[in-house]
Amino acid sequence: MTSPLARRRPLLAALMLGVTLLMAVACGSPTAAPGASTVKEITVTIAGRQVTPPPGRIDVAKGQTVRITVTGDAVDEAHVHGYDKAADLKPGVPATIEFVADQDGLFEVETHESKLQLCQLVVR
Known part of the structure; x- marks a missing residue:
């Protein structure tokens, strides 16, 4: 039998990836496109x-x-x-x-x- 935590790991991993990507876009990542520089x-x-x-x-x-x-x-x-x-x-x-x-x-x-x-x- 699979524990409830083990069943939620893929969902938690996807959620964390989504949050990380959202933060990178919102805050400006170091790999931003040229011309997207700060002031x-x-x-x-x-x-x-x-x-x-x-x-x-x-x-x-x-x-x-x-x-x-x-x-x-x-x-x-x-x-x-x-x-x-x-x-x-x-x-x-x-x-x-x-x-x-x-x-x-x-x-x-x-x-x-x-x-x-x-x-x-x-x-x-």
């Missing part, structure tokens, strides 16, 4: 003409959404060259630039008035 978050602070973190190159996957948040201590404009995206900066107020990186290349992100480089985006 690239970049946060920059400007204080006393000092940029934090220090300007550097940031790799971005082509097709990925980029969200750049800049908080400065002076009125200015942050600009992403090549994409012609900009945001007005007001002292102490975070400003956000968001776009899809759909062009390959190296793109400067800087302020216009103070001419500070915030970072360089490397899109490939």
Whole structure:
């Protein structure tokens, strides 16, 4: 005679597989299709003409959404060259630039008035 637990094992295994697959789809699995990447978050602070973190190159996957948040201590404009995206900066107020990186290349992100480089985006 087969125990009740033994009869339920295939059902439990199928249920666990279903839950695992559902979690992978809902949370994004590492084997997700290209272009299904997450948002690239970049946060920059400007204080006393000092940029934090220090300007550097940031790799971005082509097709990925980029969200750049800049908080400065002076009125200015942050600009992403090549994409012609900009945001007005007001002292102490975070400003956000968001776009899809759909062009390959190296793109400067800087302020216009103070001419500070915030970072360089490397899109490939």
